[in-house]
Amino acid sequence: MNPEFRISVAPMVDWTDTWFRQFARIFTKKAWLYTEMITAPAILHGDLSRLLYYDSAEKPLVLQIAADSPEEAARAVNAAVPFAYDEINLNVGCPSDKVQKGRFGACLMAEPELVRDIITAMKSTSLVPVTIKHRIGIDDTGTYDHLKQFVQIVNEARPSRYIVHGRIALLKGLDPRQNRTIPPLRYEDVYRLKKDFPHITVDINGGIKTARDIESHVPFIDGVMIGREAYENPASMVWYDRLTGEEAPPPSLSYRQVIACIHKLDQRMRASGEPPWRLYRHLSGLFKNMRGAKEFRRFLDAKAFKDPAAAPTAETLYSLLPPQTLDTLLGET
Ligand SMILES: Cc1cc2nc3c(=O)[nH]c(=O)nc-3n(C[C@H](O)[C@H](O)[C@H](O)COP(=O)(O)O)c2cc1C
Numbered sequence: 001m002n003p004e005f006r007i008s009v010a011p012m013v014d015w016t017d018t019w020f021r022q023f024a025r026i027f028t029k030k031a032w033l034y035t036e037m038i039t040a041p042a043i044l045h046g047d048l049s050r051l052l053y054y055d056s057a058e059k060p061l062v063l064q065i066a067a068d069s070p071e072e073a074a075r076a077v078n079a080a081v082p083f084a085y086d087e088i089n090l091n092v093g094c095p096s097d098k099v100q101k102g103r104f105g106a107c108l109m110a111e112p113e114l115v116r117d118i119i120t121a122m123k124s125t126s127l128v129p130v131t132i133k134h135r136i137g138i139d140d141t142g143t144y145d146h147l148k149q150f151v152q153i154v155n156e157a158r159p160s161r162y163i164v165h166g167r168i169a170l171l172k173g174l175d176p177r178q179n180r181t182i183p184p185l186r187y188e189d190v191y192r193l194k195k196d197f198p199h200i201t202v203d204i205n206g207g208i209k210t211a212r213d214i215e216s217h218v219p220f221i222d223g224v225m226i227g228r229e230a231y232e233n234p235a236s237m238v239w240y241d242r243l244t245g246e247e248a249p250p251p252s253l254s255y256r257q258v259i260a261c262i263h264k265l266d267q268r269m270r271a272s273g274e275p276p277w278r279l280y281r282h283l284s285g286l287f288k289n290m291r292g293a294k295e296f297r298r299f300l301d302a303k304a305f306k307d308p309a310a311a312p313t314a315e316t317l318y319s320l321l322p323p324q325t326l327d328t329l330l331g332e333t
Contacts, residue, residue, distance in 0.1 A: 006223030
């Protein structure tokens with residue numbers, strides 16, 4: 001595989017916080033990780049050290065913002081400069097009502113000139129590449145021609161990368177969850193976009209799960225972004241570094257190694273005064289489809305970890321799990 005081919009883990013509100021991202025690094029060193037979406041007003045009026053904090057182990061890391069005004073977007077990007085993210089991404093794909101009320105997210109696909117101006121403004125204060133994540137369309141402007149027109153206008157601002165979720169969003173009538181499942185995936189539209197604009201960099205997103213899925217996109221596109229599967233089945237992330245041109249695949253991970261890494265993270269978290277559930281809530285998919293998964297999930301009942309004394313020790317976690325390598329187990333899924 002071309003070593004430039006990028007695999008990234010999608011921005012997901014409430015899921016891809018710093019603790020999930022640090023956990024994800026147990027499985028993949030190379031994948032690009034994203035923050036949760038943070039709105040420009042939140043950055044401008046919020047507690048920056050809390051909102052924008054991350055651990056250097058999370059890099060390469062992209063900050064995703066939502067904005068509806070070029071001026072605010074530029075100021076938000078400027079405020080983030082000291083945090084030295086590797087890229088800044090504009091969210092033009094989120095269909096939630098709350099986001100639409102702020103005129104953020106997917107509804108901006110109806111205003112390509114405004115999106116172009118926001119990207120231009122972000123670039124004016126950013127020291128790092130500025131990228132965009134969007135849908136293939138919204139509502140009744142969901143044809144390929146609309147998508148092409150959108151990109152033609154936005155590209156006047158030259159974003160460094162387009163991450164395209166291969167389904168339209170229906171802003172009225174479907175909630176965000178339904179908007180991630182009901183509109184059919186149209187990968188061909190994303191491939192066609194890359195063909196029609198060969199000089200832009202395009203990543204594809206939506207419904208990608210397995211190593212085989214990833215490989216099927218490689219001939220047509222510059223990268224893939226994976227959301228739910230990475231979160232709900234984190235061990236599947238071990239494939240990412242293997243697929244992206246490592247000369248020798250990284251050594252396989254054993255359960256014990258994974259648990260030892262989690263234990264280290266746990267200690268760091270406690271040292272920083274964070275309650276344990278902020279890490280453990282992200283682990284419930286860790287052994288998805290594997291022997292011991294149910295016991296593990298039961299053990300991780302988030303409520304139990306509101307009490308720090310109830311959080312598991314590494315030894316308890318070891319005792320729950322069979323000492324098989326993740327390799328073997330991934331082969332079985
Ligand atoms: C819980 C959750 C939160 C999400 N939050 C965001 C977000 O903050 N910004 C964004 O651009 N997309 C967000 N998404 C959409 C994902 O980034 C991704 O585009 C979508 O899930 C499709 O990819 P997948 O099929 O690999 O999950 C979210 C998805 C989920 C499941």
